[in-house]
Amino acid sequence: MSSVATLGLAGKALAETAAAAPAAAPGADLPPNIPPWTRSLGAPTAKPYGTPSKYESSVIRHLYPGLTEPMSAYSTSPLQDLDGIITPNGLFYERHHAGVPQIDPAQHRLMVHGLVDTPLLFTVDELRQFPSQSRIHFLECSGNPSFTPPWGKTAAEVCGLLSCAQWTGVPLKTVLEECGLKPQAKWVIAEGADGAAMDRSIPIEKCLDDAMLVYSQNGERLRPEQGYPLRLLVPGFEGNMNVKWLRRLHVTDAPAYTREETAKYTDLLANGKARKFSFVMECKSLITAPSGTHKLTRKGKHEMRGIAWSGHGKITNVDVSVDGGDNWYPATLDAPVLDKALTAFRAPFDWHGEELMIMSRAIDETGYVQPTLQQLIDVRGKVSFYHNNAIQPWKIDANGEVTNGRA
Amino acid sequence: MSSVATLGLAGKALAETAAAAPAAAPGADLPPNIPPWTRSLGAPTAKPYGTPSKYESSVIRHLYPGLTEPMSAYSTSPLQDLDGIITPNGLFYERHHAGVPQIDPAQHRLMVHGLVDTPLLFTVDELRQFPSQSRIHFLECSGNPSFTPPWGKTAAEVCGLLSCAQWTGVPLKTVLEECGLKPQAKWVIAEGADGAAMDRSIPIEKCLDDAMLVYSQNGERLRPEQGYPLRLLVPGFEGNMNVKWLRRLHVTDAPAYTREETAKYTDLLANGKARKFSFVMECKSLITAPSGTHKLTRKGKHEMRGIAWSGHGKITNVDVSVDGGDNWYPATLDAPVLDKALTAFRAPFDWHGEELMIMSRAIDETGYVQPTLQQLIDVRGKVSFYHNNAIQPWKIDANGEVTNGRA
Known part of the structure; x- marks a missing residue:
């Protein structure tokens, strides 16, 4: 059985917290913190059509960067x-x-x-x-x-x-x-x-x-x-x-x-x-966590999570790398894995303050392997605009800050 | 290949419509009706968090019938x-x-x-x-x-x-x-x-x-x-x-x-x-369309649609009946069929103005068959309140109006 020390993950020993805030601790069987919302009635039931918490107001859609014209x-x-x-x-x-x-x-x-x-x-x-x-x-x-x-x-x-x-x-x-x-x-x-x-x-x-x-x-x-x-x-x-x-x-x-x-x-x-007629969206994947503007706040074990998809059918594999693509190891796919649908993947990685370049590479049921940007440019040149399904790198720096690894 | 007459379903021959509203028909290659929204710009992009169409304002949550107190x-x-x-x-x-x-x-x-x-x-x-x-x-x-x-x-x-x-x-x-x-x-x-x-x-x-x-x-x-x-x-x-x-x-x-x-x-x-401790929600199903307050507006072929679920695992079968349970025939299950998730089902039926009693009956991977209300009452009596997973009947009357078949 794993312990806090072994997994190196989250959680704070209760005694430590209680010692830090003894006045708020009503007894050994309760969390030290009895918040105001536990002492009162909440909002009424049946908001006819629900909305997210006010604490999630930053999770919204934005116009595509650089666009200012909102019609097209x-x-x-x-x-x-x-x-x-x-x-x-x-x-x-x-x-x-x-x-x-x-x-x-x-x-x-x-x-x-x-x-x-x-x-x-x-x-x-x-x-x-x-x-x-x-x-x-x-x-x-x-x-x-x-x-x-x-x-x-x-x-x-x-x-x-x-x-x-x-x-x-x-x-x-x-x-x-x-x-x-x-x-x-x-x-x-x-x-x-x-x-x-x-x-x-x-x-x-x-x-x-x-x-x-x-x-x-x-x-x-x-x-x-x-x-x-x-x-x-x-x-x-x-x-x-x-x-x-x-x-x-x-x-x-x-x-x-x-x-x-x-x-x-x-x-x-x-x-x-x-x-002429490049209809199908080719196989692609993206690490969404951690990704640009995220920050790792502790050293030790982490999980990278993301999504993979293919316009040709089902995803069969996602590989991930922490060294910019020199070495790859398999991610776990979450069920359900469906035809032409997003497929969630995740993989563990360690971070101890060194610089990492994390990336993912998806493979679909036709055997197609998601390419690098250079591989796409080698075939199509640099004036192409659409259908960029290249591998996306994210850089984790020594402070744990995550930025776009595309220099 | 099916024709309108064979399927007895929806659709109006174009010539017929154009004849009914000839002034609005600009040409043979366009729908007769050129609506105002095709002649103008719409609303701007990037409502930060989207909401349903104003025409769907009736699709909301309601307090449970009879409840007036909105806290519990x-x-x-x-x-x-x-x-x-x-x-x-x-x-x-x-x-x-x-x-x-x-x-x-x-x-x-x-x-x-x-x-x-x-x-x-x-x-x-x-x-x-x-x-x-x-x-x-x-x-x-x-x-x-x-x-x-x-x-x-x-x-x-x-x-x-x-x-x-x-x-x-x-x-x-x-x-x-x-x-x-x-x-x-x-x-x-x-x-x-x-x-x-x-x-x-x-x-x-x-x-x-x-x-x-x-x-x-x-x-x-x-x-x-x-x-x-x-x-x-x-x-x-x-x-x-x-x-x-x-x-x-x-x-x-x-x-x-x-x-x-x-x-x-x-x-x-x-x-x-x-x-003591009746934790698991037993296998159940419900026809949602057509269901109470819906109305069939034409005679001929129809599709009944619904959902099935079981707290014990996956749904394996849903049967439907149009004669109050005397005869049953199998519905089609839509993928994905997942563990302890809703599973969508559908089945064709004919209606020619006669009274029908439609119902569905789900079976899960343990072999459990959704019971009738009488079967539940035979086991539990009538003072029971929770865990009613009985078959739900809907009555279609001669006018096509659908009401709760529970008399």
Whole structure:
């Protein structure tokens, strides 16, 4: 059995504390400190919709560093303060191209037309009557982060355009089959009802695989900033293909080559050409604790914790390093390990006041290994912007302060 | 491939809609309705902590029907409006005995003492430094619902003292071993820091199995009404054993026989004796859609959806019936199916204007089958109050209106 000395961890011997504050100690069987909230009634039950403690008011979303324009903008999930794999809806990252429309669900319609036998219009209530599915999937912006400095300070600044939820909706396949797909149907152009009328081309194979028309997130209806009352979910594909405020599905025989899949959201290579249709978010991981701006306050045993994910399927392994990648050892994955979902990992490490460079490296079920930034640059050059899934280093200095290890 | 006529489901042929509102139809390639939110900018990005749409303002917690006193009170999760297995933190059910204390986490301490080698005091930050775990578990009040009328109208009124979340914390075993358990240690008395100083006796076997000291729920720190900054989680055990605002763990050789495990939270039998220590919440299920106050608005194919759970482990089967239990057929379980967590199920049914009595019956991995209310009464009599896990019937009448099938 371990003792305080052996584990070198937290906890204070009771006698010591009692001696330090003898006046407050009412007896051997009680903690020395009888706080005021134990001597009084608290707040009434049934705040109709609950909110976090006032002591957690710093755990919020922020605009992406450097952005000042709040309409076509991003906000990040505070990953350095979160645990587990579910992102609370109030802290789910945002990316909008024309702000957040306030949509009356009774007025909203989804049109399905083009290469179908019967073009159809649906209300949200009608879509809720189809057979439903609930699945846990991550969502990530493809520019999370870019390839160039300035590098972020915190986990949110480095990688906060990433969140994960349980989504409920109707398989897109069901609705397309309701309309009847013509044999020439190869793509579906999805369009949002926001002021940007965001549109993206989705290959028919994905539409007939695991794509969903989603109306609920983490149990309740979608939040406005997540597409209320209806969004497309294409699990594992880059964020903005998961079109929010979905109003139209145009079935076609070719992609639409919209602005957001040509001028934007493509990866420019060193030769001046761009990769065409880089849809899948590749395998990636991030240590969230300790991470930038955290501080280790004692020497001894610690645990590093983080998240791993892949747009190609399940995570099979996460390795971690404390010496900048010279040596690696396996982290433990927490159940459940799900398809295209965040997977929580953790690993022990020792710190005795020396400088450490901690990092994690995820591997998915296709065998793909998360690369270093240099490996990505070797292939794509330095003008690329999107799809940076490089290993993220955090430096722990002699004072225990944690900073971005990207020099 | 199915057509509208075959599936008998939702959707309106586009030509028909366009004909009904020809003035609004700008062209064959667009939905006839171009709403105002597509013609304007929306709200700015980065509401620091998001909230639901104003159109969902009816989806809230309510005081338990009949209660008017808000301090020692219950509020229910609106199960009839929720999907999937994750309850958003703002809608997680509440049960408090002296209101909700507002605790400063920097002032909070956990004392572990009694039959240990080294009594210890911990801060929350110290507990966060131990190796952590994240797991999805349900939580249910043992009086959910009682055995006697009036029966509730909605799913929330019938069974809303039930929710499910991903919890993060440190295994209780780790902390007890840090203190060093003496061989005589058989029970742990857990005490809360609220004005009620809620206390319950937990068998040492549970403490060394899957019990956790929890600081986070669905990613973020616990909400005040869920025990911020620290609660005990004893997965599968009745709600109030999961002591909130946890301040003390007293390791003993016998249970404390506190008020909340003797005068309250015991099941009185017909012979005047009470069952001793009915900790585990037995296997149960509930159809949430359609459920009381819902209405079917068309004839044809429908889907019933619900949740199942067991304090003994995983759900293996859910059967459903549309004829009051004379005939049963299997529902589909949605992944993930987890230990002591809600499991979502669904099953198709037809309705053509006849009266139906729909119900669900869960079976867990021990082979236990959810009983009828009459079966429970046959064993326990009618004076019992807690631990009613009976099958819940919903009646669909000729107009499609859904009411509680319990006459």
